[in-house]
Amino acid sequence: MSKVWCLMLIISIVVALFMGNPDTIINSIMDSGKNATQNVISLIGMMCFWSGIFNVFEKTSAIKKLSKFFSKTIGFLFDKKNLSDTSKEYMCMNLTTNIIGVGNASTVNGIKAIKSLHKDNNENKIPSNNMTVFVLLNTASLQLIPSSMIALRSLYGSESPTAIVIPIWIVTGFSLLTGIIAIKLINKKI
Amino acid sequence: MLNYIIMCIVPIMILTIIIIATKEKKDIFKLFIEGVLDGLKTVYNIFPYILAITISIGLLKSTGALNILLYPLKPILLKLGIPEDIIPLCIMRPLSGGASMSVVMDIFNTSGPDSVSGKMASIIMGATETTLYTITILFGAIKLKKIRGVLIAGLIADFVAVVTSIILVNLKII
Numbered sequence: 001m002s003k004v005w006c007l008m009l010i011i012s013i014v015v016a017l018f019m020g021n022p023d024t025i026i027n028s029i030m031d032s033g034k035n036a037t038q039n040v041i042s043l044i045g046m047m048c049f050w051s052g053i054f055n056v057f058e059k060t061s062a063i064k065k066l067s068k069f070f071s072k073t074i075g076f077l078f079d080k081k082n083l084s085d086t087s088k089e090y091m092c093m094n095l096t097t098n099i100i101g102v103g104n105a106s107t108v109n110g111i112k113a114i115k116s117l118h119k120d121n122n123e124n125k126i127p128s129n130n131m132t133v134f135v136l137l138n139t140a141s142l143q144l145i146p147s148s149m150i151a152l153r154s155l156y157g158s159e160s161p162t163a164i165v166i167p168i169w170i171v172t173g174f175s176l177l178t179g180i181i182a183i184k185l186i187n188k189k190i
Numbered sequence: 191m192l193n194y195i196i197m198c199i200v201p202i203m204i205l206t207i208i209i210i211a212t213k214e215k216k217d218i219f220k221l222f223i224e225g226v227l228d229g230l231k232t233v234y235n236i237f238p239y240i241l242a243i244t245i246s247i248g249l250l251k252s253t254g255a256l257n258i259l260l261y262p263l264k265p266i267l268l269k270l271g272i273p274e275d276i277i278p279l280c281i282m283r284p285l286s287g288g289a290s291m292s293v294v295m296d297i298f299n300t301s302g303p304d305s306v307s308g309k310m311a312s313i314i315m316g317a318t319e320t321t322l323y324t325i326t327i328l329f330g331a332i333k334l335k336k337i338r339g340v341l342i343a344g345l346i347a348d349f350v351a352v353v354t355s356i357i358l359v360n361l362k363i364i
Contacts, residue, residue: 002335005246012249015258024252032248036241040233048229055225057207060214100199111232111331118332125336127329132340135328139321139344146316147196152294153312158303164312167358171317174354179347186339 043104050105054093067092077137077180078130087116091134101143110138129187136183140176232331239330243323247285256281272356273307275300279314280352284321284345291315306359313355318348 016025057063067085070092090113097106114131121128127135146168153161211218250256260281267277275297282290297311321344329337 004341005242008246008250011259012246012253012255015255016249016253019254021253025249028248028252029245031252032245033241035248036237036244039244040237040240044230044233047233048226051229051232052222052225053204053207055228056211056216056218056221059216059221060207060210062207062210100203102200102203107327108229108232110328111236114328114332118334125334127334127336127338127340132338132343135325135337135340136343136347138328139319139324139340140347141317141319143316145196145199149312149316150193150196152298153303156295156298156303158308161303164309164316167309167313167355168316170358171313171351171354175317175347175351178350179343182343182346183339186343189339 046104047108050097050102051108054097054105054109058089058093063089063093066096070095077133079128082120082128083130084116084120087113087120087130090116095137095142098138098142099144101145101147106138132183132187133180136179137176140179141172142176236327236330239326243326247289247322251289270353270356271360272352273310275307276310276314276352276356279311283314283318284348285323287320287323290320309359310355313358314352317355318351321345321348 013025016022067089071088074095090109094106094109094113097109113134117128117131117134121131146165149164149168150161153164208218211221250259260277263281264277267280268274272280279290279293279297282293294311294315297305297307301307303309303312322341325337325340325344329340
């Protein structure tokens, strides 16, 4: 990650210097800083709300049932040896919110899950196989009903805003399958 | 009707959580407040990562470095049958949600949501996530620098998503 980030900065700055627009660098950093802060400030309320609601949910017994259901269905993706019950519960809350499509809630639950997986891995500096598979699942869009896309399509006068739902399932299926195969192969090698 | 059902999902989820917790006689208010405090700490901890990623992507775009880097990719993508107006979307999608959304709106504006590009854009947008951002936040939360192959696997998955969307639309399935 650190390498990718440094490379992005170095390339941008070198290009700006050669293209003769060095002033864009500082302007761009200023703009990005403003944008990032505004985004985070506007997210705080929702993130905290979901964090609160799911803190209630994780103290109930329903989470145990949901967790069992998930271990039966997608448990085969993960290595059960280093997987604590807490990790399982957080992961299944994250996946549920991903499927329902509550972005902020799945971020909150995803962070809890990865922290717990990190603990299962004895806080090793190198992420475990479970962690890489879990993050990969989060980079795929598991959302069942792409509501924001449907809304945008009808806003722009589409004749059938929901026509994209099934193709999206097919595409997500293919990309998820490739992603999982890729991460499994990489996990074996590195 | 479908829209109404979609709108009901999240409120019903909240209601269910509260009902279950009430049944099990939990102190809901106290748990909620604790959770909010936790959420606040999380936001505080991930802010540096969000700032870092926003700055680096902003720089790549505004200095024109992104265009230069992608210049050699364009002919390849065109050969694969990807319409030209979709290319910026394919590139922005893993990097930035906001920027790719504005590309989609642009396509909807010029060619309409039911055009070939419009359909492709809708499917790509709905079937993928902001890969780089998600990885930064999740690994940032535990302050890990080594991410092994996640980024590569994620980008491969995104690429497959783009290709399948284009195939589906070209086959006139939708």
